[in-house]
Amino acid sequence: MWHKVEEGLIPLLDYFSKQVKELDLQEIFQRFTFDSICGLVLDYDPRSLSIDLPYIPCEKAFTDTEEALLYRHILPESIWKLQKWLQVGKEKKLTKASDVFDQFIYSCISAKREELSKLEVLQKQDEDLNLLTAYMKAYKDESGSSGDPSKFLRDTFLSLMIAGRDTTSTGLTWFFYLLSKNPLVEAKILEEIKTKLQPKDDGKWNSFDALELRKLVYLHGALCESLRLFPPVALEHKAPIEDDILPSGHQVAENTKIVLSFYSMGRMETIWGEDCLEFKPERWISEQGGIKHEPSFKFTAFNA
Ligand code: HEM
Numbered sequence: 001m002w003h004k005v006e007e008g009l010i011p012l013l014d015y016f017s018k019q020v021k022e023l024d025l026q027e028i029f030q031r032f033t034f035d036s037i038c039g040l041v042l043d044y045d046p047r048s049l050s051i052d053l054p055y056i057p058c059e060k061a062f063t064d065t066e067e068a069l070l071y072r073h074i075l076p077e078s079i080w081k082l083q084k085w086l087q088v089g090k091e092k093k094l095t096k097a098s099d100v101f102d103q104f105i106y107s108c109i110s111a112k113r114e115e116l117s118k119l120e121v122l123q124k125q126d127e128d129l130n131l132l133t134a135y136m137k138a139y140k141d142e143s144g145s146s147g148d149p150s151k152f153l154r155d156t157f158l159s160l161m162i163a164g165r166d167t168t169s170t171g172l173t174w175f176f177y178l179l180s181k182n183p184l185v186e187a188k189i190l191e192e193i194k195t196k197l198q199p200k201d202d203g204k205w206n207s208f209d210a211l212e213l214r215k216l217v218y219l220h221g222a223l224c225e226s227l228r229l230f231p232p233v234a235l236e237h238k239a240p241i242e243d244d245i246l247p248s249g250h251q252v253a254e255n256t257k258i259v260l261s262f263y264s265m266g267r268m269e270t271i272w273g274e275d276c277l278e279f280k281p282e283r284w285i286s287e288q289g290g291i292k293h294e295p296s297f298k299f300t301a302f303n304a
Pocket of ligand 1: 160164165167168232233236300301
């Protein structure tokens with residue numbers, strides 16, 4: 001990720017600011033997280049984060065997929081199933097997006113497997129330990145067969161790509177939106193970075209790791225606050241597999257879908273107090289000056 005920031009994100013932002021050109025920050029963050037997650041999961045860099053903003057079908061297929069899935073929550077099941085059968089509307093786009101994912105992921109998997117079989121011949125496979133090899137081993141151990149793991153790998157990787165791409169890019173987009181509306185918070189964050197991470201004399205950042213980032217308590221608070229007001233996963237649903245009673249005493253019949261709105265929960269006075277609509281990173285800072293822990297049932301951005 002650090003490499004992507006230095007080699008992709010910063011040069012691109014520099015370029016656009018020097019050209020005094022407008023850019024869509026959400027699109028830039030989506031490209032940033034897409035490249036990062038592809039690197040992590042597929043060991044492949046699609047370089048979508050370049051100055052010419054190349055069109056990469058797989059990168060765009062996420063948006064069509066998520067829109068179609070959101071509509072499935074709104075439309076009656078019979079309607080979206082009919083649309084799927086007739087191949088019209090958002091369901092048509094979903095089928096197309098699925099084909100695009102297949103093409104992209106399967107070609108990455110087969111290129112990687114080819115590379116691995118060459119290493120196997122050279123008996124150097126252990127040197128190339130990555131997510132793909134780890135999952136292939138897991139598949140072999142679990143199924144006990146030498147069957148083709150392609151479909152399993154495709155599903156697993158697509159899941160991870162969806163989990164990692166839009167959550168982080170949406171989180172970053174709202175965070176910078178909130179900073180643009182709250183210049184005092186921005187100033188405090190910059191001050192904290194300057195005093196605690198000490199940039200080099202030329203003003204550039206030293207690379208820092210996760211451990212050093214822990215010093216930035218105010219920044220951490222601001223990120224939590226942004227995730228509270230704009231949780232990237234805005235809703236979630238659960239259904240009991242048999243009749244059940246909730247801790248509140250409500251009876252729930254088997255298969256009843258319960259929709260939890262994390263977005264609304266982040267803005268409830270009964271949960272966060274009268275100032276619940278304000279962007280206040282201080283809310284997250286304890287009396288001792290550390291980050292205040294909130295239980296996952298209260299701060300639901302990462303599910304409970
Ligand atoms: C701001 C960033 C993120 C947010 C807000 C977020 C939020 C969530 C939420 C709400 C869930 C529960 C979904 C459900 O149960 O239906 C979840 C699950 C998951 N997330 Fe994230 N996530 C973020 C970043 C990431 C990243 C970067 C990755 C991986 C690269 C990731 C991997 C996963 C995985 C694998 C699960 C499934 C866990 C399980 O089934 O037990 N997430 N995330």
